[in-house]
Amino acid sequence: MNKNSIKLLQNWLNNYETIILHRHVRPDPDALGSQLAFKTLLKKMYPNKKVLAAGEMVDNLAFIGAMDDIEDADYENALVVVLDTANGPRIDDQRYSMGDKIVKIDHHPPVDQYGDINIVETQSSSTSEMIAELIIDFGYGQDYLNNDIAKCLYIGIVGDTGRFLFNNTSVRTMEIAGLLREYDFDHTAMINQMQQRSLKSIHFQGYVLQNFNYEDHVGSIFITLETLAQFDISANDASLFVNSMSDVEGIQAWVFAVDEGDQIRARIRSKRVSINELAARYNGGGHPMASGATVYSEQELNQLIAELKSIVN
Template structure:
């Protein structure tokens, strides 16, 4: 992230009448918090512009905000901004390239510089924290913040820091979170909404705890389509339980794999050894301690787990 790129972004925000915001598929709280928080911020900064957010709706995170119905014609002479997405293959809504200019704003290690401007800062906890920092870089301070913006950015920061338990939580993270909390929103209610689960999903969590495997300080579980149907849970909702086994004594890393029909989505987590390079070898990527990968057979999944065990031993 350079001063020149921030200045150019600010110029483009001033000059374009339509701004369309994208983020990654299978959105988490930070993807939605940064996208919808930035949307609300831009609406306050530019009340006469058309500011749109596109992507799939996720039921359990609908409380963060809703998506817009974006038409193909909206992309004509539009500025497109993609948030919280390291590589173009993971961008939700393939029309992101139809605009006049493309900006990437992200905090993941830079896998692909697909934007005309790439504003990437891997030192921040989340893209939501980065949006708050950009507001300061624009020179506006808190002038354009309000309760709606603060609420959305806060939930994004909380999501990517694991409620401030992960090691990506810095003094600056806490400073920004404290600033956002000065606005009048019920953060306790919001955190409860984020962690709320259906009865079926809680039964599913019990299945996970009973059936995961553990060898060589690595935990792993493979959720088949039959199991998803048995517990009436979607693949996306199942993935919310990726950290269910994280408190096992001695565990260093784990894989939570879900069969999505044409592919197996493997979420990889680690407490010590970086695993984003491993994820990149399996059609994925992400943070050093939290990444995702995609494999296409059980055998390939077993190979990934084997390599994870080797990574932990190094």
């Protein structure tokens, strides 16, 4: 990471009395883990400062921690730090722009450098791994790491590496995970809690496995509003099953699309070809092997799937 940016960030953290932490909408374990670990770290470093976490919480990840109630007035002369978010429109709670200064900390390919400081490290497995590196770069190490910070960072790394199965898992990722595991938290119980699903969600997964399409090494499924209602499941909970078809023999990429009423959210995954440029053409972006896009009709979704087949084949 850029040492000058790290030093400037450290100076701003020292100088601002209010620090507000944001992350992306529909948070995953890395977004929440990095956000709440950084909050706990800053509260430990600066016990007299106001440090707040912004955004909506999703029920299945509430065990990681809680968000704060934030007033508009809190943003006056505040430092805003946005974690794990590639572009401004995806930031949960658009009041982030009301702060005095904005810092972006992210591991996605840079799409929108909206920060006054942009700390982007695409080689990191996760933003949680980046926060662990920041603690090391700050020189705080064992003085500031504790069980709560280690737990949040660990679950963030586990989430974004697919429990260390994805190809973004580096030697450094494993070194940091090993360091975090030295702290006292029940990692097995935490991972089980992260993976836990309701009975109706499991029934929905059965529907996905029986109804996805597979052609030319590409899998796809479109979850309609009627299907969501049939299984009494939210669009966000449905998206947790994006990798249900990933073990099909010969599959190279897949699209998991969910109708959210005013838009269709298409999650794209790949085992071989880069798909983030395709996602960018459809109002999205992300990693080369894991991206998201937004379309506004089933016809546009079918066009996206056709383009993905062309890329794969």
